[in-house]
Amino acid sequence: MGKGKLLAGATGGLLLLASGSALADDDETDPTPDTLAFSIENMDRSVNPADDFLRYASGGWFDRVKRPADQPTFGFMQFIANRISRQMASVLTDAAATSSSAVKGSPAQQVGALYSSYVDVDRIDATGLAPIAGELARLDAVESKKELAAYLGTFSARTGHWPLVSLDIFPELTDVSRNAVYMEMGERALSVDAIYESPEDSPLRTIYREYVSAMLEVADVPAERAKAIAATSLAIDTMLHAGELDPVKKVDKRNVNNPRTMTQLRAESAGFAIDAYLQALGLQEPDRVILVDPDAARTLGKVMAAFTVDELKDYLKLRLLQAFGSVLSTKFEEPKKQVNIALLGAYSEKPREETVVEFMEKSLGQPLGHLYVDNFFSKPKENAGLDMIRRIQAAFRKRIEANDWMAEATRSAALEKVDALYYRVGYPDRWIDYGKVEVGDDPVQNLINLHEFEMARMAAKQNAPVEFWAFSEPLHTTPTVVNAAYDPSINGFQVTAAIAQPPTFSVNRDAPLYFCRLGAIIGHEMTHGFDTGGRNFDAKGNLRNWWTAKDGARFEAEAQKLIDQASAFEALPGTFMNGGLTVTENLADIGGIALAHDALMNYLAEHPDENVEIDGLSPSQRCFIAYSQLWAEQRSDGSMRVQLEDNHAPGIYRAVAPLQHLDAFYEAFDIHEGDPMWLAPQKRVDIW
Structure with a gap:
């Protein structure tokens, strides 16, 4: 999480990210009044x-x-992000040009290789869904809910996304000298609360269903089946949202400190193979788990009881497409565009050279930041x-x-x-130190390698001294x-x-x-x-x-x-x-x-x-x-x-x-x- x-x-x-004319180090050129100088x-x-x-x-x-008209929000954060994009443009292209000769595992090599793999649109479009064929096959092989729980752990470890349930390890709220395992409700396909709080016939729910259907149809799912999956996905996400602690109550962090023993957790999440899930994430059985959302485990159990294995697999296929959509066929951009227009009233279509920093920030943030700081701070x-x-x-x-x-x-x-x-x-x-992570010319494999590295870092915290x-x-x-x-x-x-x-x-x-x-x-x-x-x-x-x-x-x-x-x-x-x-x-x-x-x-x-x-x-x-x-x-x-x-x-x-x-x-x-x-x-x- x-x-x-x-x-x-x-x-x-x-949080606006720098999305890609490098300037001199610590450039102090004034922004203009138009950009809120x-x-x-x-x-x-x-x-x-x-x-x-x-x-x-x-x-x-x-x-x-x-x-x-194509920008839903226009203010100083966007102006700074654009500034960083301009600054980083030549740094990224230089890194890409020298990646093959740079020291393997160095920020320049990894950032350059990831940049090149992301902007190679011709290759991305030519390969279609082939780069995630192995991921789809792994999902297709799931036959039981126990296997699905294990798959869910593997899914998060390899994609960095947390559907259904989300876990993390960081210092215990009441004793920061030791780490604890935290659990909360998983991410939804669309992170707009009003969708899940609206009536069944609301336009917001229609927007959700149309988006999910469009994503699945790009992946060659027949239209009628895509509509059925969209309806099920909305039902799952609505149930997940209902299990989340009211955000106003989350303001008081005492309300997110809800420890459970493993015995209690198994009972509350009955129907979800929590042990198989933790094992797939590379975690040992903890003494206890702290629930950020008090009803997280119970809601997870309810979801497992309410939907069949096949329905949950369909939902996870959607989430798989979302997780890798940025490095799959550019046809996946159209559903993203339409849902942003529907929800935000605008969508800015930018070349990949301008969105690459945002893409890399999610998975290679520190090496990217290292290059930025070396050049501009x-x-x-x-x-x-x-x-x-x-x-x-x-x-x-x-x-x-x-x-x-x-x-x-x-x-x-x-x-x-x-x-x-x-x-x-x-x-x-x-x-x-990301030095041992393999970053090459396959953008999907790059993401998998980077997310598995982050998952291993998280798992290593479990019984280790707290380190900031x-x-x-x-x-x-x-x-x-x-x-x-x-x-x-x-x-x-x-x-x-x-x-x-x-x-x-x-x-x-x-x-x-x-x-x-x-x-x-x-x-x-x-x-x-x-x-x-x-x-x-x-x-x-x-x-x-x-x-x-x-x-x-x-x-x-x-x-x-x-x-x-x-x-x-x-x-x-x-x-x-x-x-x-x-x-x-x-x-x-x-x-x-x-x-x-x-x-x-x-x-x-x-x-x-x-x-x-x-x-x-x-x-x-x-x-x-x-x-x-x-x-x-x-x-x-x-x-x-x-x-x-x-x-x-x-x-x-x-x-x-x-x-x-x-x-x-x-x-x-x-x-x-x-x-x-x-x-x-x-x-x-x-x-x-």
């Missing part, structure tokens, strides 16, 4: 900031720049990022020391936790992912190389712009250690209550203000945000910009020559405008609906709502009671 599900990230939702050109200064701050800060950008940038972290950490400490409502015991534990923070910027201090590998979570923390992420088990966070660049960060630029962009993201991650979920972990990363009862109650009362504020936000006509789902991220946003502004003020006190007006704007004004402009974005209605299922609020909310909790914001723009932007003091959050 990936530990990423328990990490807290700053950017949120669908801070600019007064992006403002609408005819608007009073006290009336509509989003419009004041970014109205010029909204008027001038229009979301391309400098030591001065890393040091500047670390300096900013230390400044924001110092500001956080001062805030906790000045907190007047916490008991001394709670404050002492909070200070211990902020002092113990682990952090890294850009890249790891050691890289995972920074920047190693695919799609989440590897260096080319546009993100930053806090991990409660280490009480620390990672800021990827991808996000530490323009328009988020540059070395030696106007301080307010970058303190209140990357600095706010850093503060956001720090605050995650003290949000509604993170506050339940101590300085060592253990799930442990270190709050007095009175302080805990005060915290929850303050958090409720955020839930109420977000729940009143109408993202689309008649469609409101889920305040309970987004509360941790909304609190982190407030902490992020508050800490960034405090750190900025401290910096300017040290550098009074930089404490000047520019274009008639004070440093505080530039800070808040820069922050708001960064989160300006444009979305299709479909993209907005999908985003509302995520625990991160849409950008247009994040661009303004956090600022309304800061006294400094009201002072900077002379906002008073009665103004539209005014949030009554009793509704503002006062925690950190």
Whole structure:
């Protein structure tokens, strides 16, 4: 399942990946105002900031720049991803050209070979389904549900996908000194919750069935049979969704800590051969398994009872096609295109040379990131990022020391936790060694080899000492992912190389712009250690209550203000945000910009020559405008609906709502009671 599900990230939702003119190392060429570089050109200064701050800060950008019809989301993460794509283009082609002569198993050889195998469309189309003939034969040979359980383990080990059930190994929540096996509901064919919560005759269910039918028909399944399989697949995924813990309840990590002995697990998952499954994954029998979803095992047993072996095999054939679809016939692109248009309202068709980074990030993220860092991430940038972290950490400490409502015991534990923070910027201090993984000219076999390597790494953790590998979570923390992420088990966070660049960060630029962009993201991650979920972990990363009862109650009362504020936000006509789902991220946003502004003020006190007006704007004004402009974005209605299922609020909310909790914001723009932007003091959050 990936530990990423328990990490807290700053950017949120669908984490945008760099998808492929290399520039000079640490290129500091400014992005343009169109790509959300801070600019007064992006403002609408005819608007009073006290009336509509989003419009004041970014109205010029909204008027001038229009979301391309083929892009469901248009904002700074997409702009950074495009920047990385341009940077990496020549690096990838050079790696491909020299792969055969490079040291076998080196990042250059592996990245070059994987790149070449992925972009060789002629070969991919010519081979059709032949590359997965062995995988299909392995599935066809399954004759019983016990064999199916074993096959399911093999499936996940060879594809990196987790249908029906998902397993991972990482530190135990209540004792991070030892690893534990975690289980949760498996992935669905489409990860849009609204599909499975909608009535049987809803358009969303029709979209699902049409997508599955189209995928199967590309694989030469007769149309009528494809429709029948689609209906069964939808029934399976609906049952899996029903077994998942409500995402609002998952905010409190105490709710995802549900240990079971193997005896209990076998009883709850009756009908599923759990021992055969674990053995196929290469795992030993654990003393216990921790259920992230309390009903995961029972739901798995229900699925096994409700569907025949053949029905489950048909479902897994679909999932096999999905797992390898990116390296099978390009005909599989059409169903993907149509379902994206149906759900998101847009789909961008890009040449494979532009999607290759996203493809490689899923399975070769660290070697890819290694090449990126070697070419485009400098030591001065890393040091500047670390300096900013230390400044924001110092500001956080001062805030906790000045907190007047916490008991001394709670404050002492909070200070211990902020002092113990682990952090890294850009890249790891050691890289995972992929050297023994064979990467050649067969893209399907490449994926199998890489996923089996990752599965072996996971299995090796089972009875081994806990060991943390920074920047190693695919799609989440590897260096080319546009993100930053806090991990409660280490009480620390990672800021990827991808996000530490323009328009988020540059070395030696106007301080307010970058303190209140990357600095706010850093503060956001720090605050995650003290949000509604993170506050339940101590300085060592253990799930442990270190709050007095009175302080805990005060915290929850303050958090409720955020839930109420977000729940009143109408993202689309008649469609409101889920305040309970987004509360941790909304609190982190407030902490992020508050800490960034405090750190900025401290910096300017040290550098009074930089404490000047520019274009008639004070440093505080530039800070808040820069922050708001960064989160300006444009979305299709479909993209907005999908985003509302995520625990991160849409950008247009994040661009303004956090600022309304800061006294400094009201002072900077002379906002008073009665103004539209005014949030009554009793509704503002006062925690950190």
